């Protein structure tokens with residue numbers, strides 16, 4: 001027993017340090033905990049400042065990785081068999097339904113929480129350095145923009161894998177958005193689809209992207225992202241301590257505003273993980289992941305709706321075709337490439353053009369950032385409005401209806 | 414630039430060039446040279462298999478229209494982003510005007526994905542579709558079956574008349 005705890009201590013040091021020296025070593029001597037700083041500012045751990053949304057996102061990513069690896073043992077990426085391996089998960093594999101539900105609901109939640117995390121960061125002005133010469137939070141925000149895109153791409157490639165009607169039509173539309181790009185569109189489509197039609201080649205491509213390429217990229221970026229938070233001296237709100245001290249002409253003593261990451265930070269992070277896991281498990285017990293009919297190119301469900309996080313995009317695709325007497329530009333290109341591209345580029349550079357004063361760093365709705373917050377808020381509201389409109393007011397044939405007045409769906413072939 | 418520096422740059426460039434070249438070569442392999450897809454020119458059955466009016470060939474996502482001995486085909490693939498359009502038939506023929514031409518139609522095509530709507534002859538009149546539904550050439554094969562070539566489009570006045 002003595003020997004065992006000795007070994008354990010060597011591998012992990014300790015989660016319950018008895019002195020300051022031990023607490024510091026608990027991080028520095030441990031490989032995994034290298035992500036964490038030895039000391040953490042109190043306000044970095046405040047629930048009402050960050051809501052811990054980044055940690056929630058990472059917890060969901062962990063859940064997705066673990067459930068995803070098990071799913072890889074059970075899923076076959078073949079157009080003939082993929083759908084039936086999913087059916088087996090739901091009806092023949094012990095706890096297969098639970099595994100699949102966990103994976104699907106965690107994916108939805110991850111999109112939701114990564115977005116919320118971004119909104120939190122923007123409204124707290126947390127991409128600002130606040131006069132700290134060692135910090136580089138604007139870069140971390142830009143990294144975050146890529147994380148958001150990878151999260152969306154992971155969800156997209158993931159819901160294609162069951163090869164049901166939702167999958168087939170989502171992949172068809174996605175590949176044709178690529179095709180609508182001027183000049184190189186056909187080539188992009190050919191590359192994505194692995195041929196001129198959506199078939200086995202397409203499925204295996206999206207499978208490879210989903211199970212290794214995108215998760216690997218996301219993991220590398222997320223590791224950098226969280227390491228960056230540490231190198232930036234904790235969350236942006238920590239800069240407030242320094243500004244405060246400067247104003248009062250006091251010297252900051254670490255013990256006044258920081259504590260040891262072990263146990264304070266690690267306990268809270270584990271608690272957030274447990275809550276996230278609990279929420280995913282609960283959702284998975286009370287509700288089944290959707291599965292439509294097997295993929296059938298001869299008919300499209302009516303209406304064919306994307307999952308909620310792509311509905312704004314679907315609505316944009318439907319309303320942005322530009323017609324002039326001389327030429328027509330497909331809404332697939334305008335709404336599917338140009339507008340999202342502009343939003344993404346704006347997102348990348350926004351911390352570099354935000355010239356608000358240092359005091360606005362890490363503060364919710366700082367008055368000096370009214371213009372920035374309104375701009376961002378209105379963009380998010382427009383996206384939310386498009387989403388709700390597409391969700392409740394678009395019926396069969398994408399016609400506009402009141403949600404309670406959907407007509408009987410017209411005869412399908 | 415000194416000779417030493419030049420050689421150092423040259424060395425770095427060579428390493429970079431070799432690595433980028435390798436990476437590109439590997440990436441090139443995911444662009445298919447050969448695809449195993451069904452032919453774009455295929456038989457769709459004997460003329461008498463088709464009844465008067467419009468028939469949907471679900472396997473080929475194609476509409477075949479017959480008026481007596483005249484046949485033509487319209488694609489069922491929406492020109493917006495590729496969903497299969499729905500055939501909506503009217504109990505009573507409807508008069509519509511396309512450009513300057515006026516004609517009566519008995520059906521329309523409605524797309525379920527983003528609401529594009531096409532007149533019976535393929536011209537879009539609502540929604541995002543940028544182009545009319547394409548027509549494909551129709552011919553008769555030596556064995557007497559109709560044969561469609563979806564690898565090329567024809568004008569919308571294309572008609573195949575069967576000689577009897």
Ligand code: HEM
Pocket residue numbers: 050051052053054055056057058061114115117118121126127137140141142143144145147148151222225226229234235236237362
């Ligand atoms: C896979 C997705 C992501 C994960 C796992 C993640 C993880 C984290 C974590 C754990 C933190 C620590 C603070 C907190 O929990 O709120 C953090 C902070 C931060 N994140 Fe993310 N993040 C993700 C996506 C994003 C996105 C989409 C953005 C913005 C575009 C972003 C920008 C930032 C910034 C600027 C900080 C520093 C905030 C501060 O100093 O207060 N992250 N992230």
Ligand code: FES
Pocket residue numbers: 491492493494495496524525526527528529540541542
């Ligand atoms: S695919 Fe037909 S309207 Fe978009």
